[in-house]
Amino acid sequence: MPFSQIILNSIIRGSQLGLLAIGVTMIFAILRFANFAHGEFAVVGAYLTFLFSVTLKLNLLTAAVFAVGLTGLIGVLSNQLIFKRLREAGGLVLLIAAMGLSITLRHIVSAIWGSDPLSYEHVLGKTYTFLGARITSIQLFILVVAGIAVFFFYLLLHKTKLGKAMRALSDNSSLAQARGINVERIIIWVWFICACYAGIGGILIAWETLLWPELGFQMLLPVFCAAILGGIGNVYGALVGAMILGFAENVGLYLDWSKIIGLFGVFDTSRAIQIPTGYKYAITFVILVIVLIFMPTGILKGQKGD
Amino acid sequence: MGLVNFLIYLATMMGIYGILALGLNFHYGSSGLLNFGHVGFFAIGAYTSTLITKAGAPFLVGVLLAGVAGGLLGFIIALPTSKLSVHYWAITTLGVGEIIRLIAVNEEWLTRGSFGIPGIPQPLRSVIPASVYPIFYLGIVMAFLGLTYFIIRKLVNSPFGRVLKAVREEEDLALAMGRPVFHFKVKAMAVGAIFAGIAGALFAHYMTYISPLDFMPIVTFIIWAMVIVGGRGNEVGSIVGAITIVIFFNSTRFLKDYLPLSGQTVASLRMVAIGILLILVVLFMRGGLVREKKKVYKI
Numbered sequence: 001m002p003f004s005q006i007i008l009n010s011i012i013r014g015s016q017l018g019l020l021a022i023g024v025t026m027i028f029a030i031l032r033f034a035n036f037a038h039g040e041f042a043v044v045g046a047y048l049t050f051l052f053s054v055t056l057k058l059n060l061l062t063a064a065v066f067a068v069g070l071t072g073l074i075g076v077l078s079n080q081l082i083f084k085r086l087r088e089a090g091g092l093v094l095l096i097a098a099m100g101l102s103i104t105l106r107h108i109v110s111a112i113w114g115s116d117p118l119s120y121e122h123v124l125g126k127t128y129t130f131l132g133a134r135i136t137s138i139q140l141f142i143l144v145v146a147g148i149a150v151f152f153f154y155l156l157l158h159k160t161k162l163g164k165a166m167r168a169l170s171d172n173s174s175l176a177q178a179r180g181i182n183v184e185r186i187i188i189w190v191w192f193i194c195a196c197y198a199g200i201g202g203i204l205i206a207w208e209t210l211l212w213p214e215l216g217f218q219m220l221l222p223v224f225c226a227a228i229l230g231g232i233g234n235v236y237g238a239l240v241g242a243m244i245l246g247f248a249e250n251v252g253l254y255l256d257w258s259k260i261i262g263l264f265g266v267f268d269t270s271r272a273i274q275i276p277t278g279y280k281y282a283i284t285f286v287i288l289v290i291v292l293i294f295m296p297t298g299i300l301k302g303q304k305g306d
Numbered sequence: 307m308g309l310v311n312f313l314i315y316l317a318t319m320m321g322i323y324g325i326l327a328l329g330l331n332f333h334y335g336s337s338g339l340l341n342f343g344h345v346g347f348f349a350i351g352a353y354t355s356t357l358i359t360k361a362g363a364p365f366l367v368g369v370l371l372a373g374v375a376g377g378l379l380g381f382i383i384a385l386p387t388s389k390l391s392v393h394y395w396a397i398t399t400l401g402v403g404e405i406i407r408l409i410a411v412n413e414e415w416l417t418r419g420s421f422g423i424p425g426i427p428q429p430l431r432s433v434i435p436a437s438v439y440p441i442f443y444l445g446i447v448m449a450f451l452g453l454t455y456f457i458i459r460k461l462v463n464s465p466f467g468r469v470l471k472a473v474r475e476e477e478d479l480a481l482a483m484g485r486p487v488f489h490f491k492v493k494a495m496a497v498g499a500i501f502a503g504i505a506g507a508l509f510a511h512y513m514t515y516i517s518p519l520d521f522m523p524i525v526t527f528i529i530w531a532m533v534i535v536g537g538r539g540n541e542v543g544s545i546v547g548a549i550t551i552v553i554f555f556n557s558t559r560f561l562k563d564y565l566p567l568s569g570q571t572v573a574s575l576r577m578v579a580i581g582i583l584l585i586l587v588v589l590f591m592r593g594g595l596v597r598e599k600k601k602v603y604k605i
Contacts, residue, residue: 034393100584111574278412285401
């Protein structure tokens with residue numbers, strides 16, 4: 001595999017992770033808890049798209065728009081029914097509630113659609129070659145959508161009143177409230193937007209690979225790792241973290257580690273040493289632990305949590 | 307006979323899950339440590355005991371070393387995370403649970419990967435007649451449950467346990483009182499994990515077959531449901547929770563005979579119920595079924 005292919009795969013993986021990491025980091029910034037149910041919004045978005053496009057025969061793009069909107073509403077609903085009532089509770093309680101929500105959503109999906117993998121109607125697109133790397137039109141589309149989504153998030157944060165209020169809330173919520181910002185209303189918007197972005201991420205992942213109920217749960221550790229790596233609470237940090245992680249996963253599996261291990265001359269390194277693909281998840285985990293030990297506030301300055 | 311055997315099976319499962327719940331309750335209930343990877347300690351205990359007894363060691367040595375392996379893993383994972391907030395604990399422990407399972411799946415030379423390990427030896431299998439063997443094994447499990455309960459009660463009521471509860475309630479206060487909070491957290495994590503490891507060994511020798519599929523992340527959340535439903539920080543509560551959830555799981559098993567649903571759908575719906583239960587208890591009954599008795603000290 002040419003190295004340009006590894007770079008391309010890393011960027012695609014990074015943008016998928018980024019779409020989810022934005023939501024995780026935003027909710028952490030404003031509500032101060034790690035939303036373990038975030039991956040499930042991705043699953044719900046992906047399956048709703050399946051419902052609209054394959055079962056109800058809508059155009060895939062229209063289906064995706066409906067699905068993303070509905071996912072956003074489910075995000076709002078989870079705030080209204082659960083998290084709003086737990087505003088005064090500590091991190092422990094919120095985390096358990098989020099876990100309960102995650103289990104509930106994931107198994108509602110598997111009760112309806114089963115746990116076997118599904119896929120959207122395959123639009124067999126063209127394959128382009130770019131500097132020796134092959135990219136399918138689906139992957140190209142993923143990159144474009146992710147790019148547009150991130151640009152819109154930038155516009156939202158910096159060019160709208162809502163974004164300004166969101167930034168104020170993440171800095172200091174009681175001060176924001178004292179200045180007349182309707183905190184609960186902003187929080188509703190935050191849930192809507194974050195769940196929408198997770199939904200977009202989920203659709204893009206399912207479109208490139210397959211659709212299965214564990215898709216979101218499998219993303220949970222990498223997404224949190226990206227958010228923490230970038231500095232949790234920091235949106236741009238989350239995007240940087242997601243890209244770094246995308247590269248770490250793909251390059252880590254590609255590298256021949258014998259050259260690095262051989263530097264010390266202790267071990268026999270005549271054969272190539274590669275990390276087995278089964279341990280891709282472990283790469284993420286090792287990075288997470290290293291980040292937590294050496295720089296718990298991440299690359300770009302993030303918050304520490306309570 | 308079928309019914310009697312089924313009840314013995316239920317009681318054995320309650321015993322094994324009771325030990326797991328007591329361990330998790332020691333983490334979460336008594337020490338305020340969030341552990342989303344309890345299944346990892348369970349798995350490492352099961353595999354340790356299986357491999358050691360298959361190599362010829364006696365049952366008790368297997369169980370003991372399973373506890374050691376669990377405790378060691380708990381200790382190691384608590385070291386880097388002990389100074390971090392609950393959110394990071396949650397993510398790290400979740401990762402550990404998955405890594406242990408990944409090792410079980412990938413290291414085929416050791417664990418036979420997804421095929422699993424069959425033929426795990428059972429203690430005194432050749433001596434005790436097959437008809438009463440389930441009761442005998444239930445006795446072993448109950449003995450370990452009793453032992454676990456006794457040790458954890460002792461620990462919780464010791465000065466060590468009081469410091470842990472202080473850490474849980476107000477970490478900075480405990481630190482200000484001169485208690486090395488981080489050491490206590492690491493020790494607490496190891497202690498709870500020892501019991502999860504022992505439960506793993508008991509599970510493996512009961513089933514006589516284990517595979518990575520027995521140690522999916524969802525097991526952790528079933529144990530969480532037991533602790534939360536039973537009541538945080540109360541040892542009797544953990545056992546009540548284990549009994550409740552095991553009965554719930556096994557009674558819904560027959561639903562598919564009466565409803566036009568496939569077994570897989572019923573299994574999913576059962577987990578939906580567990581999820582909703584977790585949310586409802588957190589929202590409306592945070593103390594659980596058996597509330598923690600808090601000691602009030604007079605000044």
